[in-house]
Amino acid sequence: MSTHATHLTALSRVELTLFLRSKSNLFNVMVVPVLIVMGTTTIMKQFDLDDAGLAIGQVMISTSAGIVLIMALYAPLIGVYVLRREEHVLKRLRTGEVGDLVILASPAVPMAVAAAVQFALIATAVSLIAGLGAPAAPHLVVLGILLGTLLTASAAAISTAVARTAESAQGVSTIGFLLLLLTSGTLIPLEVLPGALGDVLRFFPLTPVIELVRSGWTGHDAGMIDSAARVVTLLVWTALAAWGAQRRFRWEPRG
Secondary structure (H helix, E strand, O other): OOHHHHHHHHHHHHHHHHHHHOHHHHHHHHHHHHHHHHHHHHHHOOOOOOOOOOOHHHHHHHHHHHHHHHHHHHHHHHHHHHHHHHOOHHHHHHOOOOOHHHHHHHHHHHHHHHHHHHHHHHHHHHHHHHOOOOOOOHHHHHHHHHHHHHHHHHHHHHHHHHOOOHHHHHHHHHHHHHHHHHOOOOOOOHHHOOHHHHHHHOOOOOHHHHHHHHHHHHOOOOOHHHHHHHHHHHHHHHHHHHHHHHHHOOOOOOO
């Protein structure tokens, strides 16, 4: 095992221990997303999904992907990064042999695993209830979740640049997750929006995740060209977020 992998494994174990000890983190990551998904079902029923060629079951599966990635990974990870910065933990780790990428990845690992498991459970439950069966193209679902994880973790890192304290991190994460939810088709399917607006939002950061998961489950619009376009869009946004985090991420509190 390489040195980087050893450091990542060790730090991720520490982060997992801290994560499991915090009842508020467990509630926010494991319970809140499920409650939001359940509440969103009522919202989705207000739209004319049949006219848009959609079924409530397939919409809720893709919606749950967006909600879980944002509420179980993006939002809490901002708070963890800022708290570790304020406690000078990040600064101390950088003085050792641990690389910057490993330092940033280790807090994300437990949350990413929790988000993936949570999505799998929610998607399975929705599929059974709605009678959708297994995903038609499971590789697209997995790809969407994996790339979505990289995107939301990178977005969390760059978002900390405007969060001075742990208290302000909550406000920053609220603004961030609302923007991501409202511009991705997570809360409002793009198919029910005016054509031009829906077309523009398809190029927003989280939208390709929603579309990859939905097409992977239903088999609709799962062709190579459509899927490749979504993957490229995701990779571009992820690269931009990672580049911004590399330039703007602060490793110690402001004096």
